[in-house]
Amino acid sequence: MCGIVGYTGPKEAYPIVITGLKRLEYRGYDSTGVALLNSGLKVYKKKGRVSELEETIVGKDLHAHTGIGHTRWATHGEPSDRNAHPHISVSGKLAMIHNGIIENYAQLKKELDNKGYTFSSDTDTEVLLNFIEDIKENNQCDLEEAVRVALKRVTGAYVILLLDSDNPDTIIAARKGSPLVIGVGKGEHFLGSDASPMLEYTKEVVYVNDYELAIVRPDELILKNLGNEKITPFVTRLDMELAEIEKGGYDHFMLKEIFEQPSTIHDCLRGRLDANAGTITMSGIQNNIEHFKNARRIIMVACGTSWHAALLAEYIIEELCRIPVEVEYASEFRYRNPIVNKGDIIVAISQSGETADTLVAIERAKENGAIIFGVVNVVGSSIARISDGGAYTHAGPEIGVASTKAFTGQLAVLIMMALKIAKEKGTISDERYTNLLHELDAVPEKVNTILKSAEDIKKIGLKYKDASDALFLGRGYNFPIALEGALKLKEISYIHAEGYPAAEMKHGPIALVDEKLPVVFIATKDSYHEKIVSNIQEIKARKGKVIAVITEGDEVIPGMADDVFYIPGADEIIAPMLSTIPMQLLSYYVGIAKGVDVDKPRNLAKSVTVE
Numbered sequence: 001m002c003g004i005v006g007y008t009g010p011k012e013a014y015p016i017v018i019t020g021l022k023r024l025e026y027r028g029y030d031s032t033g034v035a036l037l038n039s040g041l042k043v044y045k046k047k048g049r050v051s052e053l054e055e056t057i058v059g060k061d062l063h064a065h066t067g068i069g070h071t072r073w074a075t076h077g078e079p080s081d082r083n084a085h086p087h088i089s090v091s092g093k094l095a096m097i098h099n100g101i102i103e104n105y106a107q108l109k110k111e112l113d114n115k116g117y118t119f120s121s122d123t124d125t126e127v128l129l130n131f132i133e134d135i136k137e138n139n140q141c142d143l144e145e146a147v148r149v150a151l152k153r154v155t156g157a158y159v160i161l162l163l164d165s166d167n168p169d170t171i172i173a174a175r176k177g178s179p180l181v182i183g184v185g186k187g188e189h190f191l192g193s194d195a196s197p198m199l200e201y202t203k204e205v206v207y208v209n210d211y212e213l214a215i216v217r218p219d220e221l222i223l224k225n226l227g228n229e230k231i232t233p234f235v236t237r238l239d240m241e242l243a244e245i246e247k248g249g250y251d252h253f254m255l256k257e258i259f260e261q262p263s264t265i266h267d268c269l270r271g272r273l274d275a276n277a278g279t280i281t282m283s284g285i286q287n288n289i290e291h292f293k294n295a296r297r298i299i300m301v302a303c304g305t306s307w308h309a310a311l312l313a314e315y316i317i318e319e320l321c322r323i324p325v326e327v328e329y330a331s332e333f334r335y336r337n338p339i340v341n342k343g344d345i346i347v348a349i350s351q352s353g354e355t356a357d358t359l360v361a362i363e364r365a366k367e368n369g370a371i372i373f374g375v376v377n378v379v380g381s382s383i384a385r386i387s388d389g390g391a392y393t394h395a396g397p398e399i400g401v402a403s404t405k406a407f408t409g410q411l412a413v414l415i416m417m418a419l420k421i422a423k424e425k426g427t428i429s430d431e432r433y434t435n436l437l438h439e440l441d442a443v444p445e446k447v448n449t450i451l452k453s454a455e456d457i458k459k460i461g462l463k464y465k466d467a468s469d470a471l472f473l474g475r476g477y478n479f480p481i482a483l484e485g486a487l488k489l490k491e492i493s494y495i496h497a498e499g500y501p502a503a504e505m506k507h508g509p510i511a512l513v514d515e516k517l518p519v520v521f522i523a524t525k526d527s528y529h530e531k532i533v534s535n536i537q538e539i540k541a542r543k544g545k546v547i548a549v550i551t552e553g554d555e556v557i558p559g560m561a562d563d564v565f566y567i568p569g570a571d572e573i574i575a576p577m578l579s580t581i582p583m584q585l586l587s588y589y590v591g592i593a594k595g596v597d598v599d600k601p602r603n604l605a606k607s608v609t610v611e
């Protein structure tokens with residue numbers, strides 16, 4: 001969480017930093033600040049969004065060729081002007097921004113308290129900054145050395161950017177556990193939590209690794225490890241265009257991203273799936289095929305929506321590949337003492353590739369000799385880089401905080417994986433394999449068909465927008481979609497929603513059912529159809545309002561449900577990629593009707609780089 005931006009070069013720094021912050025607001029948006037270095041440091045910061053800061057500093061002296069900026073997702077200290085970054089050191093000479101958590105900040109603060117330091121914020125960042133300054137003064141060393149010494153004492157995660165008024169064109173940066181990209185221009189450098197702030201200036205970037213420190217000047221980029229040894233920067237070429245991170249005529253990124261799915265799913269399948277030839281080309285799987293074929297089990301770790309993709313993958317891989325799959329919340333997996341043996345396969349699923357819990361979970365598993373397979377969207381992200389093999393979802397930048405196109409991309413990759421392993425292992429018949437390849441190939445077109453009836457789901461959503469609670473029920477392959485539907489609705493509309501296996505509902509949640517409770521059934525035509533029809537009857541018998549997502553041609557459920565939404569017919573393994581689309585649209589339209597900022601709902605951040 002938190003977005004960081006930096007610039008040093010011949011251009012004016014402020015416009016680059018402020019535009020970069022707007023692009024990084026998905027990472028946190030409760031306060032904003034910039035520090036500009038010209039003749040001395042100028043710091044402007046404020047509780048609220050980037051646009052609010054921008055308005056309040058019109059007419060101020062913003063001239064500088066070096067600057068840093070921060071958009072915050074609060075961890076230590078409530079969102080407020082005083083807790084906003086950048087922080088200034090006690091001497092007034094250093095300014096610092098930080099993404100992450102300094103876990104031992106209380107201990108460092110105590111040491112500084114004993115030396116008479118006082119603090120003007122509640123943040124761990126200000127503690128680290130003064131700790132660095134204290135080392136600089138006591139050791140009579142330069143800032144770079146002070147940062148190195150300080151970071152050896154720090155536990156936690158960080159990306160920090162520092163300005164020193166004695167070194168007007170230099171930014172010192174360091175990373176552990178949070179992302180940092182440096183853009184290399186002609187006589188200028190850009191820094192960012194991701195590459196979006198620098199897209200229109202350069203395509204050449206360096207992904208900084210953990211425990212690396214960068215000294216960044218207009219015409220110089222020096223990378224070192226914490227042992228002060230130089231590292232040759234590895235320059236990568238970005239495969240991303242500015243248009244991909246703009247709204248392109250849509251009111252919100254979320255809507256744009258929902259509507260992009262026919263093409264993002266197509267991009268994910270392209271070059272991999274050849275239904276006519278009967279082949280799936282996935283080098284990440286092929287390179288590890290013997291491991292997958294002989295795996296005694298696969299462990300999947302993920303969080304949130306990505307965890308829902310993992311759950312669906314469990315059902316599909318067990319069905320098609322006959323390999324036991326365990327699905328773990330990364331945050332639980334990392335802290336318990338899981339049994340992970342050499343050669344175990346861990347599949348880490350993450351849109352951002354930066355989720356701290358997932359990242360640490362796989363680091364631990366890797367230490368135990370597990371093989372890490374990453375299913376990641378953001379190219380070059382930390383999880384992608386630590387993985388032994390993997391497959392990108394190729395959904396393009398996802399900016400709306402709620403995951404939509406990344407989720408269907410994850411499902412596409414995971415289904416292809418399952419099919420490829422099943423084929424190699426001989427656990428799937430040729431007929432079923434061929435049929436599923438064609439079914440998968442047809443998904444983009446079917447998603448397109450669903451999107452054409454978005455207005456129908458909007459009408460349904462508006463009828464229920466004032467509900468205070470909602471239940472989402474599904475069975476089998478549609479159970480993870482029920483969980484995902486409930487998560488989308490609560491994060492985007494603030495309506496309390498629960499997802500359950502439809503049959504489990506009678507073991508407790510049915511007590512909630514009355515004439516006011518909307519119950520969304522994901523009830524497409526599959527092997528559970530008759531059973532879910534009975535569950536719908538159970539809700540109707542208690543006067544609940546039933547909204548059902550059903551398959552075209554279903555003649556049973558429309559007679560029972562209050563509202564239905566049709567999706568095209570599909571094999572039951574493929575249908576969840578379709579039934580999730582109305583769930584996304586439902587939460588979007590309800591959220592809009594309730595006046596929620598759907599791209600940046602309260603308390604959330606797109607990239608959760610703290611535990």
Ligand code: F6R
Nearest residue numbers: 304305306350351352355402403
């Ligand atoms: C929900 C959502 C989150 C993420 C979760 C994991 O819409 O976006 O639940 O799925 O924070 O993030 P990644 O996939 O980046 O690891």
